[in-house]
Amino acid sequence: MSAEQEIPKRTEISELGEFALIDQLTKDFKIHHSSTLKGIGDDAAVIRQEDQCTLITTDMMIEGIHFDLAYFPLKHLGYKSIISNLSDIYAMNGIPEQVVVSIAVSNRFSVEALDVLYEGMKLACDEYKVDLVGGDTTASLRGLVISITAIGKQQEQKISYRSGAKPGDxxxxxxxxxxxxxxxxxxxxxxxxxxxxxxxxxxxxxxxxxxxxxxxxxxxxxxxxxxxxxxxxxxxxxxxxxxxxxxxxxxxxxxxxxxxxxxxxxxxxxxxxxxxxxxxxxxxxxxxxxxxxxxxxxxxxxxxxxxxxxxxxxxxxxxxxxxxxxxxxxxxxxxxxxxxxxxxxxx
Amino acid sequence: MSAEQEIPKRTEISELGEFALIDQLTKDFKIHHSSTLKGIGDDAAVIRQEDQCTLITTDMMIEGIHFDLAYFPLKHLGYKSIISNLSDIYAMNGIPEQVVVSIAVSNRFSVEALDVLYEGMKLACDEYKVDLVGGDTTASLRGLVISITAIGKQQEQKISYRSGAKPGDxxxxxxxxxxxxxxxxxxxxxxxxxxxxxxxxxxxxxxxxxxxxxxxxxxxxxxxxxxxxxxxxxxxxxxxxxxxxxxxxxxxxxxxxxxxxxxxxxxxxxxxxxxxxxxxxxxxxxxxxxxxxxxxxxxxxxxxxxxxxxxxxxxxxxxxxxxxxxxxxxxxxxxxxxxxxxxxxxx
CATH class of the missing domain: 3.90.650.10 (PurM-like C-terminal domain)
Incomplete structure (x- = not known):
């Protein structure tokens, strides 16, 4: 009955580390569209549409791992959660324009607490002129999870990848x-x-x-x-x-x-x-x-x-x-x- | 010191329900870009670029809330997590082309278990010809969290919204x-x-x-x-x-x-x-x-x-x-x- 018992060998995630784990999990995925200029491995993905490209990046923040609500005010947390995603779009030399925000919360959080969290997100969206265009709001058994995807744009020839540095630069x-x-x-x-x-x-x-x-x-x-x-x-x-x-x-x-x-x-x-x-x-x-x-x-x-x-x-x-x-x-x-x-x- | 104590009134999330909660949290957000044709409130967001539009949708799945690993094999879970997002793009009459996948896992999960989860995702990506273009892989204190964003496209005049039904249809x-x-x-x-x-x-x-x-x-x-x-x-x-x-x-x-x-x-x-x-x-x-x-x-x-x-x-x-x-x-x-x-x- 237990689905987890079907897996014989056991390698701890900590043995691999973040980047080797991502490589391991995604190595067999094929790219089906020629418009996908860049998939995994940079600050954001790059999708070509005519001359203009769409940039996409995502981040997940977990209470107790990435933030401690004992000293992180919810409003600041909302602000920072947006900022850290926009930063990945800027790191491609792109302009962020939209975000989608998903949160999972336990019933420890009140509606007022979430209002304060979203107030911080709104401040960041207004400051950086990005539109909140979607998301998901769901229950969690414990703690707060925030997952944000940011979408930006830039002309193909102006995008900066991690891979373009040359000796002498x-x-x-x-x-x-x-x-x-x-x-x-x-x-x-x-x-x-x-x-x-x-x-x-x-x-x-x-x-x-x-x-x-x-x-x-x-x-x-x-x-x-x-x-x-x-x-x-x-x-x-x-x-x-x-x-x-x-x-x-x-x-x-x-x-x-x-x-x-x-x-x-x-x-x-x-x-x-x-x-x-x-x-x-x-x-x-x-x-x-x-x-x-x-x-x-x-x-x-x-x-x-x-x-x-x-x-x-x-x-x-x-x-x-x-x-x-x-x-x-x-x-x-x-x-x-x-x-x-x-x-x-x-x- | 405690950030949560600053909030005086307390309304339980259960008093509002999902849709009223989303309305409450997002009502003050402004749209800054005329290219944002549709934000929150449909199966996916719609962003115009020339004649072609980009469709974006996101979903979060939490272990113990949305799935039970006692009877949900990880491979099926990976498959279904992709499918449920693609379904939202199809629901706009759009064609999904890319996904970004974020997961948070506790050390209860081995690398092999995650491999099986991603095998299911890969099956879905191959079957539906979508490219995995990014994501985030992080630790959780307990349980598995999967957050997926799907990106699709469609010409503006072919997009179906929830809001277009007319008496007699x-x-x-x-x-x-x-x-x-x-x-x-x-x-x-x-x-x-x-x-x-x-x-x-x-x-x-x-x-x-x-x-x-x-x-x-x-x-x-x-x-x-x-x-x-x-x-x-x-x-x-x-x-x-x-x-x-x-x-x-x-x-x-x-x-x-x-x-x-x-x-x-x-x-x-x-x-x-x-x-x-x-x-x-x-x-x-x-x-x-x-x-x-x-x-x-x-x-x-x-x-x-x-x-x-x-x-x-x-x-x-x-x-x-x-x-x-x-x-x-x-x-x-x-x-x-x-x-x-x-x-x-x-x-």
Whole structure:
């Protein structure tokens, strides 16, 4: 009777990790339509319709895995859940236009609580001019599940894939790094204080920048706007959700290239440096491995790089190399260090 | 510290029901793009690009709410999860071309189990010629969550909305009804037998039709194909996921019309009639209120109805009336009975 008992061998999901698991599950799927320019493996899928392409990306967030409602206000959660999907469309150099939102909720949640969640989503939809065009609302046995699909568009020749970086291209990032990670550390610490001494209210007023970067991140629509204004298209692009090291490795792997980052060029806010020291952490580690910054990481040809350097809030941080070079960081002393990808911690 | 405590009033989700909840949550969202022809409220959203439109629909399935792995083999679950989304695209008279699939799984599931789930999805993708173009794979604290978005296309003038039915239009259904509901009842009964006497294997061999309609339903791509061949477009259409009564009411509400169904015209397989009697149920109740048949319910103008009657597996079951008529069933005696929508049972 039990359907699960029919499967003899057992490999734990944690043995594979996220990306190997996706490869394993989807390797036999065929593409049936020539209009499907890009399927699995980038920030978004690309479907051609005449000259214009449709971009599609999706994300699922699970309570207790991706967010903790003890310190994540529902309104911010709604906002961030939209933002993280729009960020994937921008990471293709695309313009997001629609979203569909599915949620599963247990009866622990009231209608008023869901109203607050959707208020945050609406704020993001208005701010980024995207239309909520559908979804599904269903019950869950426990906890909140949010699944969002974002749809965007761009002309075929302006789409930036992860696979287009070439040796000699210059690497840029759209903003300062590491803040979201430290914001999360602060909130986790306050939660522990609160749990051990209920009634104590946290004082995070002087850490608005770090906490704000975690609780209310923005997607980089201005960055895409400036590229268009300047008439330049990144040779490759990805959004920073896992961290600079991991995400740069995605670009290098898919472009079959190496990369050299320069330590003193990696942009960090003064609050990141101060708080990292307070936590006895290396600020550079926070900038390299802290996730959820939702900045864009991209490469430009040396020719376009000259224009890119003139754009607001765009930081040159290194150069694409041959694959044999690997992915390395040049320290302040000039010494090279190999970069490592972060693991997948959810399983 | 607790984000949930900030919300003063508490209305239970069960007080509203699914459709009122969706209305409540989404009523303040604005549409920013003129290309968004249809947002929330039909089987799929419609986005115009030149003459061609993109159709988008999404569904979320939760273990313990929408399926029970005790009797739902993972391969069938994968197949059905794709089918139920494609059905929503067909219900717009559209052609599905892509899907994105997100899953959340606990460590109870092995890689091999997920492989079997995706094998079922692949079967459906190959059978219906749709491309898997993306998704998200993440951890859950408990149970399996599947969220799928399907993307399709159709020319603007060929799209069938729920809102286009006119008094005098003829009502059709694409196949026999009630089987999926009875298939589920059979499986539930066998599960109870199995739980009380472990080791006993169920014998469902002679009920392949009913069980198959529940475990491995098909979406009605042929129906859409025949409409195109015959050069007819339904004035309204919906897929039967909640049941004939409920889904006809969606059409009537959105088209601002009434309807009369004729009891003896409602198509039922002989196995449905036999099994309903065995369960001491009225077969008609199964056909009217049993969900998950994934047949299409549509209306045609009297002119197109003549052609529709010639198409394979298309059953004429009644007529659209003025709104003041309500939604009624004409019994075998000629007497009219008001139809009632089924409630939302998940909360």
């Amino acid at each position: 210059h690497i840029f990032v759209s903003g300062q790094l590491g803040a979201a990670y430290l914001g999360l550390q602060l909130l986790e610490r306050e939660k522990q204080v609160y749990l051990s001494t209920p009634g104590i209210q946290p004082n995070l007023e002087d850490q608005k920048y770090l906490v704000g970067k975690f609780l209310k991140p923005e997607a980089k629509k201005e960055t895409i706007y400036w590229f268009d204004k300047a008439g330049i298209v990144p040779t490759s692009m990805i959004d920073l959700s896992d961290g600079l090291s991991s995400d740069l490795m995605h670009i290098c792997k898919q472009s079959k290239v190496g990369a050299e980052l320069v330590e003193q060029l990696i942009p960090m806010h003064i609050d990141v440096k101060m708080m990292a020291l307070k936590f006895h952490m290396d600020p550079l580690t926070c900038a390299l491995n802290g996730g959820e910054d939702y900045e864009l990481l991209m490469t430009f040809s040396p020719h376009d790089s000259e224009k890119a350097r003139l754009l607001p809030e765009l930081y040159y941080i290194g150069e694409i190399k041959e694959a044999s070079f690997g992915v390395q960081l040049k320290g302040t002393s000039g010494k090279l260090h190999e970069l490592k990808a972060q693991g997948w911690k959810h399983f | 003829h009502i059709f259904v694409s196949g026999q009804l009630g089987a999926a509901y009875l298939g589920l009842q059979l499986l539930e009964r066998e599960k109870q037998v199995y739980l009380s006497t472990p080791g006993i294997q169920p014998n469902l061999e002679d009920q392949k039709y009913l069980v198959g309609k529940f475990l491995k339903p098909e979406a009605k791509k042929e129906t859409i194909y025949w409409f195109d061949k015959a050069g007819i477009v339904p004035t309204s259409m919906i897929d039967l996921s909640d049941g004939l009564s409920s889904d006809l009411m969606h059409i009537c509400k959105q088209s601002k019309v009434g309807a009369e169904l004729v009891e003896q015209l409602i198509p039922m397989h002989i196995d449905v009639k036999m099994m309903a009697l065995k369960f001491h149920m009225d077969p008609l109740t199964c056909a009217l209120n049993g969900g998950e048949d994934y047949e299409l319910l549509m209306t045609f103008s009297p002119h197109d109805s003549e052609k529709a009657r010639l198409l394979p597996e298309l059953y004429y079951i009644g007529e659209i009336k003025e709104a003041s008529f309500g939604v009624q069933l004409k019994g075998t005696s000629g007497k009219l009975h008001e139809l009632k929508a089924q409630g939302w049972k998940h909360f």
